[in-house]
Amino acid sequence: MEYEKAWLKYHRLSNYKDCTFFCCIYVRESDLVIETAIKELQLAVKEILGIDCDRIHNPNGREEYNMNSGIYFVADQSIQKEGYHIYAKEQVIVIQAGDSKGFLYGVFELIRYLQRNQSVRNIDYKMEPDIPYRMLNHWDNLDGSIERGYAGNSFFFQDNEIMVNERTRMYARLLASVGINATVINNVNVKDCATDLISDMYFDKLRAMASIFKEYGIQLFLSLNFAAPMELGGLHSADPLNEEVRTWWKEKMVEVYQNIPNLGGFLIKADSEGRPGPFTYGRTHADGANMLAEAVAPFEGLIIWRCFVYNCQQDWRDKVTDRARAGYDNFKPLDGKFLDNVILQIKNGPMDFQVREPITPLFGALHHTNQMLEVQIAQEYTGQQKHICYLIPMFEQILQFHTYLQDQKDTIREIISGQALNQKNCGIAAVANTGNDSNWTGHDLAAANLYGFGRLAYQKDCTAEDIAREWVEVTFGSNKEMITTITDILMRSWPIYEQYTAPLGIGWMVNPNHHYGPNVDGYEYDRWGTYHRADHLGIGVDRSERGTGYAITYQEPLASTYNSVETCPDELLLFFHHVSYTHILKSGKSVIQHIYDTHFDGVENVENMMKALDKIKEYLPLAVYNRMVPRLEEQLRLAKEWRDQINTYFYRKSGIIDTKNRTIY
Amino acid sequence: MEYEKAWLKYHRLSNYKDCTFFCCIYVRESDLVIETAIKELQLAVKEILGIDCDRIHNPNGREEYNMNSGIYFVADQSIQKEGYHIYAKEQVIVIQAGDSKGFLYGVFELIRYLQRNQSVRNIDYKMEPDIPYRMLNHWDNLDGSIERGYAGNSFFFQDNEIMVNERTRMYARLLASVGINATVINNVNVKDCATDLISDMYFDKLRAMASIFKEYGIQLFLSLNFAAPMELGGLHSADPLNEEVRTWWKEKMVEVYQNIPNLGGFLIKADSEGRPGPFTYGRTHADGANMLAEAVAPFEGLIIWRCFVYNCQQDWRDKVTDRARAGYDNFKPLDGKFLDNVILQIKNGPMDFQVREPITPLFGALHHTNQMLEVQIAQEYTGQQKHICYLIPMFEQILQFHTYLQDQKDTIREIISGQALNQKNCGIAAVANTGNDSNWTGHDLAAANLYGFGRLAYQKDCTAEDIAREWVEVTFGSNKEMITTITDILMRSWPIYEQYTAPLGIGWMVNPNHHYGPNVDGYEYDRWGTYHRADHLGIGVDRSERGTGYAITYQEPLASTYNSVETCPDELLLFFHHVSYTHILKSGKSVIQHIYDTHFDGVENVENMMKALDKIKEYLPLAVYNRMVPRLEEQLRLAKEWRDQINTYFYRKSGIIDTKNRTIY
Structure with missing residues (x-):
């Protein structure tokens, strides 16, 4: 049960410009969580800047701009629960928060500035989280x-x-x-x-x-x-x-x-x-x-x-x-x-967590x-x-x-x-x-x-994308090429995975039970309600009002959009409609050619991703790169397996040849 | 670990005509196996006829026709190993054997006469087994x-x-x-x-x-x-x-x-x-x-x-x-x-033990x-x-x-x-x-x-068929209708199973690993070498000389027979050849119509089998019938599942309708 510190593994900065702010922390009242915030800040400042950040009792609980440099924890009931406002003024940085957790989250935000070697001299950042419960579910x-x-x-x-x-x-x-x-x-x-x-x-x-x-x-x-x-x-x-x-x-x-x-x-x-x-x-x-x-x-x-x-x-x-x-x-x-x-x-x-699904209509259906x-x-x-x-x-x-759901404020968020x-x-x-x-x-x-x-x-x-870049920096450091490369790989990875797996929102096509690897008919004759209904002419599930009616459980105009083949977005087309392989997508391609093209592209993109990673490997810890290599090889192997099984399945079923005449078995 | 006695559960006969033969057993020399033969005969005679069959020492080891009725064990080196000759003459039954096992097998043959209520008065039956090792392999x-x-x-x-x-x-x-x-x-x-x-x-x-x-x-x-x-x-x-x-x-x-x-x-x-x-x-x-x-x-x-x-x-x-x-x-x-x-x-x-496969060519290929x-x-x-x-x-x-393999004596047996x-x-x-x-x-x-x-x-x-009838009689007794019904069911059961499962010798189409139930593509994209190669036009594996060449590993004329679509037997056609769904079989039907017909027929035949069994259930022990019922229901359920999956799969793939317009999904 050894463990690493993931994005909390701090690296020493030798050239940080704004060290003076981090000499001490002024705190009045404290509790368990604020103590954690203080300890986390002290740890990060010590490890990143090499500074012992002293804790100083601040009897009046307010910032004192003209006296001492340092970081002030200042309670401010105008800031919403779990939120904070960090700003720099003269010699000091102030973290205002409405509750103890606000200080903790503000501290971690400040630490990210250090991790990313960003100046805090002009920091003025306020964040009040909107979602009350942010939760993990472990299936342990x-x-x-x-x-x-x-x-x-x-x-x-x-x-x-x-x-x-x-x-x-x-x-x-x-x-x-x-x-x-x-x-x-x-x-x-x-x-x-x-x-x-x-x-x-x-x-x-x-x-x-x-x-x-x-x-x-x-x-x-x-x-x-x-x-x-x-x-x-x-x-x-x-x-x-x-x-x-x-x-x-x-x-x-x-x-x-x-x-x-x-x-x-x-x-x-x-x-x-x-x-x-x-x-x-x-x-x-x-x-x-x-x-x-x-x-x-x-x-x-x-x-x-x-x-x-x-x-x-x-x-x-x-x-x-x-x-x-x-x-x-x-x-x-x-x-x-x-x-x-x-x-x-x-x-x-x-x-169930497919690579592409519509948003459930239930979110638009509950008012109370x-x-x-x-x-x-x-x-x-x-x-x-x-x-x-x-x-x-x-x-x-x-x-x-x-x-x-309503005229205003109707997003999932x-x-x-x-x-x-x-x-x-x-x-x-x-x-x-x-x-x-x-x-x-x-x-x-x-x-x-x-x-x-x-x-x-x-x-x-x-x-x-901000988050991807931030994660790369706090995890792997500051090399620009490395940051750009990995951020780009992350941002492209979901579309690439979609390219080489089940097409156009139909989902599934995986091996039953373990759900890994392609199996076009794996769930087709099973009891799980997860079908693609492909025959020699076409594919897809008719969920329009002529079919199961699922499409019209959405609020308008979503219901109309999804209900019609003409307006349904390409990426969800087969989820909502059964169409011919020769149906022309909004992209201008036929469904079958889209299947062939995306599957060939998907594998190429994995190969490109591997090449890109190889170029910046010197900026990754050796252990990390060594862990990654067999996984990349496995991804490429399986992407090819997906490509060949999907393309072969639909070629054999439709009899329609790839216009580019690539290898299909 | 309770157990039943299967076909060795003996039932008392009240009206057996030839009881007098079974009064005693005359034996000269004995060994472990002959002792078993004696005990088995005594047990069966006791349980079936109610007679204590005494063992009598027979000093000269020969039958004595005029003196005493009974069963004589007579060693005879002219009879081959493990064989026997049983015959009745006057008051006695003689079991001749060349070795101890011959007596044991002769005794069990004689017991089957009793179990089936057959007269032994004119018995004269010689059997010398041809296959030296008759073996079970347990995969325990x-x-x-x-x-x-x-x-x-x-x-x-x-x-x-x-x-x-x-x-x-x-x-x-x-x-x-x-x-x-x-x-x-x-x-x-x-x-x-x-x-x-x-x-x-x-x-x-x-x-x-x-x-x-x-x-x-x-x-x-x-x-x-x-x-x-x-x-x-x-x-x-x-x-x-x-x-x-x-x-x-x-x-x-x-x-x-x-x-x-x-x-x-x-x-x-x-x-x-x-x-x-x-x-x-x-x-x-x-x-x-x-x-x-x-x-x-x-x-x-x-x-x-x-x-x-x-x-x-x-x-x-x-x-x-x-x-x-x-x-x-x-x-x-x-x-x-x-x-x-x-x-x-x-x-x-x-x-690998499919419902239908050609005989392996290896038997025709080894001479030494x-x-x-x-x-x-x-x-x-x-x-x-x-x-x-x-x-x-x-x-x-x-x-x-x-x-x-050679001109004479070339059967597998x-x-x-x-x-x-x-x-x-x-x-x-x-x-x-x-x-x-x-x-x-x-x-x-x-x-x-x-x-x-x-x-x-x-x-x-x-x-x-002899064996089926014999097993039914020794297991379930003498009711004629019951014997005919179950014998008929047994004899039809393999063809029926073939009807509703994989067609025309192609095999597989089962769920991977456990091998139970239909899954047409279950092994199609897997690593086991078990493919059907179905596309929208046809199905089958080309194993002719134009394909993998498997067909021509047989001795002639088998090689030529299997190598050609014209001469290959229908039931193995898809094993040896890739043909169009519209290819006409020797039966006069197209391949696709054969698939539809056999699958509808298979389910009907299971239903008929169930009805037939229901009619004679009174002649079966209740425990036996009660064990059978859920299995019969499961067979029918799964036969339907096979029918629907296979028919749907090929209808969806070929687009060819059933000429009889039955329900395909």
């Missing part, structure tokens, strides 16, 4: 395995024991440095020992972990087993309207919160993919969530209820049922029925329900951390997406920040990509997704 | 699992321990009753603890097991790990030409045979699917086999060397390499290079090599003992197949009986379909394959 099992984990085993669990150690603290530092303020440490599929996390078997360790997290402004959450009253409590039911069950949960929560006072609440996957839930008892998801919400309300706990609920026993012959509709159909009717400490956690797309966006930085369908796939540009598009509907319990969650690999994320470049997720969520004015 | 692992096992776990092994108990004896009785005289109890993939079977960890138990088997005329064999000198002996090599290695094996075999004196020898899978072998050292299979053969020769041991050797890392894009050629290409050049106590064990087809046919009664690709698939008609075809090439170490092996399910084979009707394999191998004049 208590045996130490990680569902969809691609960076080793869990660093939270091993052999059904919880581990609390120095890595726990390093993890918390990494999260806090990018503004993540909540984490769920166990898999949403709660089985076996994980059910016991809310029993005294695990309270001591969880309390210890929650305490460390608290120092870094992070709330611990747990995934819950809806059937716990039966499995743990010995009841004969888990019916949310059964009084005995309700009482059991209330008493259980008293016990839990007595033992883990800092607990943020619970994440629940119910009635999905074999997990128990309220449907068993003919109850609604609102019944289930509200029962738990009542039990945690006295402790200001939250219930985060996942909307990933669909029929996973579909018959492939059935062309009426549409898994894409499931989230909307299941939860739209429940709008307004959930208590205020319930948040619905909604995946970005209607399917707290919402949280769920994205996945674990690269389940996007190369499993063997392929480079920087996902922040995708998330940026998602957050900027207009749902047309405005919804999950609470601004759209004037809510406070909202947020964003990412399925985590970490494990006990020394570099945390397997592929070193995959760390950009962890970093980027936090930064994008916290810092509303950042672009995906 | 020491942890108790069975590779490709569909009837529970192993009854030989559990938790890395060997079990020797009453079930071992029952197993031996079942085998002896149908003439099986050898068995390999562990998986050919020898890993982990199985390597230790030739160490003193397991000698005691193996000796005990071998002793029980010996009572029933069965020789114990073991599968061997070619890398044992390294894994067990700590040597740095397993090179068959390395003197240290050779010495290790010689010494090891002295030790093994001192401890298990009855051991028949060893079965080896080398250089196949990841198993170690002589290729690692640049040696030939002959080098490998002969090294072991020398080591076991002093103990009259046999080395049975599997020919299932192929490149399992094929690139699907490669249309030159042909897995079907592998057996021929690997072993034909070694003809004549093997010692006389080596037998090559050759699978019936060139691929001992050969053994390997078939599989474990229904890996033929419904996994959930579907009814009586395989004996397939084996019958295989045994009757003319290889054109003549080759593996040793008659064709005047050999003594030859035989037939079946991968076993047993497990610790109480009825031994999961599906009760699958027991017909175990029974039938032994009977077909032993009794050269039996047809598959």
Whole structure:
């Protein structure tokens, strides 16, 4: 369980111009989190500048411009929760914050200036985060395995024991440095020992972990087993309207919160993919969530209820049922029925983290329900951390997406920040990509997704490209060519991955179960509702009003746009429509030629990416480069496999030749 | 580990006419196996007729027609090994045999007369088996699992321990009753603890097991790990030409045979699917086999060397390499290079136990090599003992197949009986379909394959249909309608299974790994050399001389027959040729219409089979019928799934409609 420090590995700067500011920190009042901020700043200043940054008590709590240089922590209630305002004036830098976490995040922002060798002489930067909960979801099992984990085993669990150690603290530092303020440490599929996390078997360790997290402004959450009253409590039911069950949960929560006072609440996957839930008892998801919400309300706990609920026993012959509709159909009717400490956690797309999906219409459909966006930085369908796939540009598009929920404030970002509907319990969650690999994320470049997720969520004015560049600099240093090259690779990686995998929004075409590598018909005759419906003439799923009707679950004008082949964007065409291989895209190419071209291009682009990386390898630590090489080779190998299988499949099926006459088998 | 007695569960006959013959047994000399014969006869006579059949010493060893009724065991050296002659004369029945096993097999034949309520008054039946080794291959692992096992776990092994108990004896009785005289109890993939079977960890138990088997005329064999000198002996090599290695094996075999004196020898899978072998050292299979053969020769041991050797890392894009050629290409050049106590064990087809394959050309290619046919009664690709698939008609075809190895005596049966090439170490092996399910084979009707394999191998004049009827009668009794119905179902079951699965000899189209259920492209882009090459115009693998050349590895006239689309039999057409969907078969149908018709017919036939069974259910034990019902339902469910997936796949690919306009998705 060795670990590296990722983007918090500080490098000494010998030529920094503004050292004088960093001689000391003036602080009046302090608490656990402010102490962390002070320690983090002292550590960074020592390691980067070689300066012992003294802490000085500042009795009046205000900046003193004319007396002493230094950094002043100044409380300012006009600044919103978790926000800060950093500015330089004369000899001093002031960090204003409305609460302790604001100081912590301000300190990490200041540290980034140092890491990037930027002058702070004229700094004047104010940031107030808009999204209240910025959360990770770990799918870690208590045996130490990680569902969809691609960076080793869990660093939270091993052999059904919880581990609390120095890595726990390093993890918390990494999260806090990018503004993540909540984490769920166990898999949403709660089985076996994980059910016991809310029993005294695990309270001591969880309390210890929650305490460390608290120092870094992070709330611990747990995934819950809806059937716990039966499995743990010995009841004969888990019916949310059964009084005995309700009482059991209330008493259980008293016990839990007595033992883990800092607990943020619970994440629940119910009635999905074999997990128990309220449907068993003919109850609604609102019944289930509200029962738990009542039990945690006295402790200001939250219930985060996942909307990933669909029929996973579909018959492939059935062309009426549409898994894409499931989230909307299941939860739209429940709008307004959930208590205020319930948040619905909604995946970005209607399917499951494909390389390209439309935004789920559910975000545009709920007017009276707290919402949280769920994205996945674990690269389940996007190369499993063997392929480079920087996902922040995708998330940026998602957050900027207009749902047309209402005339103003209708973007996903405005919804999950609470601004759209004037809510406070909202947020964003990412399925985590970490494990006990020394570099945390397997592929070193995959760390950009962890970093980027936090930064994008916290810092509303950042672009995906800004974040990429920032991550490269704080991780690998200041060489311009290296920064440009890696930033460019990151920014191109998602489109490239899309090029060589499933085309035009159709998704899937992967090997079942493990979801790695091409298999065009892998899910075509299976029970998961994930079909491409390709025949010798064409491909795609008709989700227009003539088909499953999914397209018209969107608000207008989205419904009309998606409903028509003419207006549907190319990149989602096969998701919404079944079209002929000879259909001409807006790009001017036929569908089949688009498939051939993108797949040949995709492989070429991977090759170019490898060449570009090779040129700047001297600027990367040897260990990092050596870890990367076999992954790059694997990405190229598999990109070729995707290219050849997809092209061959469609050539054999359509009989239409590639106009450029390249090799298809 | 409860067990039933399968076809050795005797039912009392109240009206048997010829009871007087069964009053006593006259025997002169006896040995272990003759004692078994006596006990078996006494048991059957007691249970079927209610008679205590006394054993009487017969000092001169000859029959005495005029004195006493009874059954006389008479040694007669003119009868070949393991054969017998049973005849009735006046008051007595005489069983003549040339050796002890002949008496045992004669007794079981006589018992079958009783079981079937047949008169023995005019019995005069002589049988001398032609195939020397009639063997089972169990793919049982020491942890108790069975590779490709569909009837529970192993009854030989559990938790890395060997079990020797009453079930071992029952197993031996079942085998002896149908003439099986050898068995390999562990998986050919020898890993982990199985390597230790030739160490003193397991000698005691193996000796005990071998002793029980010996009572029933069965020789114990073991599968061997070619890398044992390294894994067990700590040597740095397993090179068959390395003197240290050779010495290790010689010494090891002295030790093994001192401890298990009855051991028949060893079965080896080398250089196949990841198993170690002589290729690692640049040696030939002959080098490998002969090294072991020398080591076991002093103990009259046999080395049975599997020919299932192929490149399992094929690139699907490669249309030159042909897995079907592998057996021929690997072993034909070694003809004549093997010692006389080596037998090559050759699978019936060139691929791997598909529902339909051509007979491997290797049988027609070896002139100076001992050969053994390997078939599989474990229904890996033929419904996994959930579907009814009586395989004996397939084996019958295989045994009757003319290889054109030479002008006379060129059938597979003549080759593996040793008659064709005047050999003594030859035989037939079946991968076993047993497990610790109480009825031994999961599906009760699958027991017909175990029974039938032994009977077909032993009794050269039996047809598959005779055997089916015989098995039904000895298992389920004498109701005529029941016998006709089940015999008919068994006889139709293999053709029906072929109807609803992969068409016209192309094979595969199953789910990878577990090999159950349809998946047309399941192996199409994989590394196993098992492709159908279907595109929008046609399907099939060109194995003619214009293709991979596999067809012309056969002796003439087979080579010409298979090489030409005009003469190739319909049922193997797609194995040998790539043809258009509109190609007209000898049946008069197009390929595509044949696919549609057979798949619709297959499902209908399963439904008819179920109706027929339902009509005679009263004649089956309730427990048997209750075990069968869910399997029949599963067979119907999956037959429909096969029908719909195959028809849809080819309709979507070809665009050609079913002339009968039935439902295709």
